[in-house]
Amino acid sequence: METWTVETDDGGGQLEVHTFRPTGSLGTALPGSTAPAEPTGVVLVHGTLVTDSLYWPFARTLSVMLGRPVHSYNRRGRGHSAPQPPGYSVGTEIADLQTVMERSGSTDVVAHSYGGFVALQAARQARINKLVTYDAAVSLSGNLSSRWRPELEEAVTSGQLDHAWAHLVQGLGTAGPISYLPMGALRALSVLSARTRLGLEMRSLLPTAVTEMRAVLDADAHLQDFMKLSTPTLMLSGGWSPSYFAETGRMLAGAVPAITFAVVPLQFHEGPLRPGKRLASRIARFLSGNVVGEETHSAP
Numbered sequence: 001m002e003t004w005t006v007e008t009d010d011g012g013g014q015l016e017v018h019t020f021r022p023t024g025s026l027g028t029a030l031p032g033s034t035a036p037a038e039p040t041g042v043v044l045v046h047g048t049l050v051t052d053s054l055y056w057p058f059a060r061t062l063s064v065m066l067g068r069p070v071h072s073y074n075r076r077g078r079g080h081s082a083p084q085p086p087g088y089s090v091g092t093e094i095a096d097l098q099t100v101m102e103r104s105g106s107t108d109v110v111a112h113s114y115g116g117f118v119a120l121q122a123a124r125q126a127r128i129n130k131l132v133t134y135d136a137a138v139s140l141s142g143n144l145s146s147r148w149r150p151e152l153e154e155a156v157t158s159g160q161l162d163h164a165w166a167h168l169v170q171g172l173g174t175a176g177p178i179s180y181l182p183m184g185a186l187r188a189l190s191v192l193s194a195r196t197r198l199g200l201e202m203r204s205l206l207p208t209a210v211t212e213m214r215a216v217l218d219a220d221a222h223l224q225d226f227m228k229l230s231t232p233t234l235m236l237s238g239g240w241s242p243s244y245f246a247e248t249g250r251m252l253a254g255a256v257p258a259i260t261f262a263v264v265p266l267q268f269h270e271g272p273l274r275p276g277k278r279l280a281s282r283i284a285r286f287l288s289g290n291v292v293g294e295e296t297h298s299a300p
Contacts (some may be wrong), residue, residue, distance in 0.1 A: 001056065005080070006073075006103045009095050013082030017073040017100060018052060020063040040129075041069040041106035042287065045097060047113030047137075048212045049168070049205050050273075051078045054198075055112075058272045058280060062110070065277075065284035071104040075115075077208040084208060090215045093118040098126050108287055112272050113137050113174075114212050116235075121219060123231040131233040132283045135174075135245040135269050138252070139220040143244065147171050148217055153210045161203045162190040168209060173242040174269040223255040233259045234286045236279075238267030245269070 002021075005014040021038070044059050046052045052072040063070040074081040076092065085092060097109070097118060107129035111119035116136025123131050137144070149171045155164035166186035173179040178189070193199030233256075235249035246263060253261035264271065264279055271279045 001060075006099055008082055009099055010085065010092070012076075012085050014080070015073050015075075015082065015096055015100060016052075016078075016080040017071055017104065018056065018059070019069055019071050019104070020056070020060045021069045022064050022067050039066075039068040040108070041071050041104045042066065042108045042110055043097065043101050043104065043106045044070055044072040045109065045111035045115030045119055046072070046075065047115050049202050049209050051201065051205075053079075054273045057275070061277055061280045062284060065280055066287060069104070069106075070110075071100060071106060073100050078205065084211055088211050088215070090118060090121050090219050093215075094122045094125060097122050101128075108132075110134075110283055110287075111136070113269070114216070117216055117219070120226075120229075120233070123233065124226065124229055128231045130287055131231050132236065132286055133233070134236045134264075134272060134279070134283075135238060135241050136235060136248065137216055137245075138248050139216050140248055140251060141222055142220055143248065144216060145220075147173075147244075148213055152213075156206050156210050161206055162187045162194075164206050165190040165193075165203065168206070173244075176240065176268055179242075223251060226252060226256045226259070229256055229258050231258060234283075235259055235261045236264050236282065237261070238269055238271050239263050239265040240267060241269040241271075 002019040004017050006017055007014055044055055046055055052074045055072050059070040059072045075096065076082055076084045109119045109128050110132045112134045114137050116133030117138050119131055119133060120136055120138055122128065149167045152164050152167040152171065155167060166183050169175045169179050169186055194203055235252060237246040237249050249261040253259045264282055267279055
């Protein structure tokens with residue numbers, strides 16, 4: 001893995017990037033070199049309440065399967081990347097994604113959850129060769145408004161982070177069966193998880209989750225807003241993910257010719273963070289053009 005930085009185009013600082021290359025790759029050829037340049041890269045965009053480090057095994061696996069470099073970066077407010085700026089919006093994220101793509105020489109994008117929302121919005125404005133999203137958090141005609149809980153922001157503002165975490169988990173429903181536990185039980189789980197490195201990190205990222213959820217709702221769109229999207233796009237959803245992700249994917253695939261949708265069986269919302277190669281293999285086949293009919297299908 002290589003770690004490097006790229007400057008943001010708004011003067012806000014830098015983004016921390018981690019690059020994975022297939023075994024035996026020597027990296028990008030230097031100017032004037034007779035060595036062949038490496039294949040174009042793939043940028044991986046992570047979800048909310050996490051850093052990109054949780055995606056490193058997935059990025060490494062995908063790089064090996066594709067024989068191409070995969071570039072994972074920390075979005076604003078994480079690791080050594082710049083903080084979320086005043087006036088943060090999806091436009092901030094789109095510009096950052098474009099910057100990482102340009103600097104890394106990447107043509108394709110793989111994105112998870114909130115990252116899928118960012119990538120789909122970017123594909124409406126900029127050139128992306130191929131795009132794969134997994135459980136993209138896209139708001140269509142207000143269908144995610146019920147997932148927003150004002151109590152989440154109030155709890156974060158007042159420093160009641162266990163209460164905030166409980167509202168986030170219940171509202172989004174992305175933690176599997178845990179999401180359906182009563183508030184008291186979720187607060188107790190939050191206290192216990194705070195004793196772990198990952199749990200403590202997630203608590204520290206709760207303020208970014210508030211701004212990111214607001215960005216999703218502020219960018220609420222209608223099906224016709226995506227009709228001009230020309231990037232070949234595969235929207236995936238886990239078989240055990242909350243159903244609203246699949247519902248959105250089916251609606252978009254049924255209306256937009258460039259989008260296809262498929263369910264990946266036996267996968268939770270956090271599929272890219274879990275061990276196993278099934279999800280990476282599905283994505284690699286699409287990006288490589290080796291797609292069997294049933295692998296990607298439009299909604300009926």
